[in-house]
Amino acid sequence: MTAGNISVSETPLVLYTLRRADDALILGHRLSEWCGHAPMLEEDMALANMGLDLLGQARELYSYAAKVEGRDNDEDKFAYLRDVRQYRNLLLLEQPNGDFARTMVRQFFYAAFADLYWRVMMRSTDATLAAIAAKSEKESAYHLRHSSEWIVRLGDGTEESHRRAQEAIDLLWAFTGEMFEVDDSERGLIDAGIAVDPAPLRAQWMKRITGVVAEATLTLPNNGWMQQGGRSGRHSEHLGHLLSELQSMPRTFPGATW
Amino acid sequence: MVAVLDDSDLRRRAWEAASTVVDPEIPVLTIADLGVLREVEVHDSRVEVAITPTYSGCPAMNMIALEIELALERAGIGRPTVRTVLSPAWTTDWMSEEGRNKLREYGIAPPQASGSRRALFGEQQVACPQCGSVNTEVLSEFGSTSCKALWRCKNCREPFDYFKCH
Incomplete structure (x- = not known):
């Protein structure tokens, strides 16, 4: 027997909260894949x-999404019992770890955004989201x-x-635009x-990453074409493989406890 | 009136019991020293204890909640409700002076006075908890737990944990 998918009532606030929750879970899972494999002990600890x-x-x-939705879903069901098409994370964050440079570039692009985003979200009129x-x-x-x-150390190393840091930037660049997208449900x-509204954060984000990338003697692509789809459940092939590992236990042994 | 006195006495006893609980990862510090213990409230003789996590993913929180329940049971108060509060967000500024001294004696450099963003991004001067020298360097931004970084003293050559300002 295997556990099937839950259904989710994606009201705007539930969807908005799930999107950010999925971002955190998927990137967190990617980082956990480095555990025991990082190039040195200090980085193993840092990534974990x-x-x-x-x-x-x-x-x-x-937990907040579950509370807002008000059905019988909870944090575990959201994480373990939704399939690829129900996940709402940014495509950037599901991209495979690759080498250490690729993991660091992915982290850098996202952290530079998340730092700006969460700081502004502290003024959210929703008390729980502001506290988170x-x-x-x-x-x-x-x-x-x-x-x-690390970007500076790798680029100017x-x-x-x-070469590896530059390849990572060139590869991941097309996934950065999605961080600044807004759809009707969010308006x-x-x-x-x-x-x-993340759109006005884009200039600040560019300024931040441009400074670091220049110091690292690296360059940002001129290509303005951006890939998107993660927010509406259209993912790269990589997310399915990630979820199959993340969800294998609760899918195989529904309701198992220890 | 009697009930009110009883409640405030119960609240005091509950706080005393809860404040003996130590951080499982830094056993010299109590949750009161750390500022993790936020509030003890009594409503109709029911005790509610509020705690706040240091870091979002701090795995010690479940253990701390369990220890609080046990401490209040042992004190004869009975099982409390333990509630987690996120706001206001925990900061190392809440760590008591006594807590900072205990950390230093234990061999962990206490956090710098203000966990401001300037301190986070600016130059840091961390004194070695063994010899007191500020001739130190960072080995790793992340250490054995979420709240610590790994440093080394260039004077006495001892590596040490630094409780990150946050």
Whole structure:
């Protein structure tokens, strides 16, 4: 016997909260994949620690989504019993770890955004989201500092580390635009002050990453074409493989406890 | 009037019992030293204890909640409700002076006075908890738990944990 998918009543606030929860869970899971495999012990700890921060954020957000939805879903059901098409995370965050440079570039692009985003979300008129933002903002600031230092070290390091960092930037760039997208379901929340319009954050984000990338002697692509789809459940092939591992236990042994 | 006195006495006893609970990862610090213990309330003789996580994913929170329940049971108060509050967000500024001294004696450099963003991104000067020298360097931004970083003293050569300001 296997456990089937739950259904979710995706009202605007539930959907909005699930999108951010999925971001945190998927990136946190990716980072946890490094556990025991990082290039050095310090980074093994760093990646696991950041993964733990993100998992904590995901739990708070899923629990809140469950409360808002008001049915019998909970944090575990959201994480374990939705399939690929029901996941709402950014495509950037499900991209495979690749080498260490690719993991760091992915982290850097997202942390530079998350740090700005959560800081503004602290003023959300939704008290729970504002409280989650206040914790996440501090954590994101740390993640940003960590990944920024690595971008400089890799880019301005050896010929090989420079090449790998540049390849990672070129590969992941097309997934960054999705962070600043808004759809109809979010507009009402933005008007009500519950959510933040991410579009104005883009200039600040560009300024931040441009400075670090220049210091790292790397370059940002001129290509303005951006991939999207994650927010509406259209994912790259990688998410299915990730979920099959993440969900294997509760899918195989429904309701198992220990 | 009697009920009110009873409630305030119960509240005091409950706070005393809860404040003996230590952080399972830094056993020299109580949750009161850390500022994790936020509030003890009594409503109709029912005790409610509010705690706040240091970091979102802090795995010690479940253990701390369980320890609070046990501590109040042992004190004869009975099982409380333990509630987690996120706002206002925990900051190392809430750590008591006594807590900072205990940390230093235990061999962990206490957090710098203000967990402001400037402190986070600016130059840090962390004194070695062994010899007191500020001739130290960071080895790893992340340490054995979410709340610590790994440093080394260039004077006495000892590596040490630094409780990150947050």
